[in-house]
Amino acid sequence: MENRFEFLDREHAELMASLRKLSRSGKKTGASVTDLLAVLEPHFAKEERLVMPMLFLANRLAEGEHVKMDSVPGAAHEIEAEYSIMFNEHARIRELAAYARAAAEKEINSNAAETLDWLSHHAEIEEAIVYPLALLAAKLAKFTV
Numbered sequence: 001m002e003n004r005f006e007f008l009d010r011e012h013a014e015l016m017a018s019l020r021k022l023s024r025s026g027k028k029t030g031a032s033v034t035d036l037l038a039v040l041e042p043h044f045a046k047e048e049r050l051v052m053p054m055l056f057l058a059n060r061l062a063e064g065e066h067v068k069m070d071s072v073p074g075a076a077h078e079i080e081a082e083y084s085i086m087f088n089e090h091a092r093i094r095e096l097a098a099y100a101r102a103a104a105e106k107e108i109n110s111n112a113a114e115t116l117d118w119l120s121h122h123a124e125i126e127e128a129i130v131y132p133l134a135l136l137a138a139k140l141a142k143f144t145v
């Protein structure tokens with residue numbers, strides 16, 4: 001089965017490229033985006049390691065594929081412990097993004113403001129859909145595999 005969640009990896013790459021560019025733009029917006037990146041980079045890396053493999057597993061389970069134990073990603077055993085931590089990371093990311101967003105507005109940097117809004121939307125989708133789906137797949141794997 002193809003991995004239908006590759007667009008999320010692409011979105012991470014695109015967000016990261018835009019934010020890194022903004023961080024080099026100087027002024028207060030650039031400095032506050034640099035602070036944001038310090039938290040965001042390890043957070044994205046964690047999602048790519050723990051969350052993305054669970055989404056592919058969710059697709060396979062949903063479509064009735066017989067998933068063998070040795071093909072369940074190791075992330076299935078880690079995601080439960082990391083679940084609330086990732087929400088806490090989002091809270092910190094939101095704080096830093098709001099700070100950068102305010103600086104962008106003050107400096108009339110609409111490109112920065114749009115990128116930061118995109119990041120907020122990304123986090124909302126993760127909290128409402130992506131994280132719960134990933135956790136459900138990990139839990140379900142325990143019962144069905």
Ligand SMILES: [Fe+2]
Nearest residue numbers: 044047122126
């Ligand atoms: Fe993400």
Ligand SMILES: [Fe+2]
Nearest residue numbers: 043047123126
């Ligand atoms: Fe996230």
